[in-house]
Amino acid sequence: MELLTINEKRGANYIMFELNGSINSYTISDFQTRVYSTIQESNLVLDLSNVFEIDSVGMGVIMGAFNDGLESGKKLFLLSMSPQAQIAFSNTGFIDAFNVISSVAEIY
Secondary structure, X not given: OOXXXXXXXXXXXXXXXXXEEEEOOOXXXXXXXXXXXHHHHOOEEEEEEEEEEEOHHHHXXXXXXXXXXXXXXXXXXXXXXXXXXXXXXXXXXXXXHOEEEOOHHHOO
């Protein structure tokens, strides 16, 4: 079974989750809880540089958080996507809808 570690960092106008591992049906519980609660209070940055898999369940949670952010006036940012994360997002056809950044200095 794959693991997912979440390291939280706070910036002036965002909370960042540095993710390491796989975002899938086996690891989704804690990720989902933390993402959905955080996007209600702050802009959220998901650092995907060390993510080696995102399955459909993981994509569903991220897309749900994106929509929740729109409703609460917060933004979801995707930072430094790994090649595997880029493929997962490109396969959805919604990559252009997300706020993809290469540095937290790009957060607005």
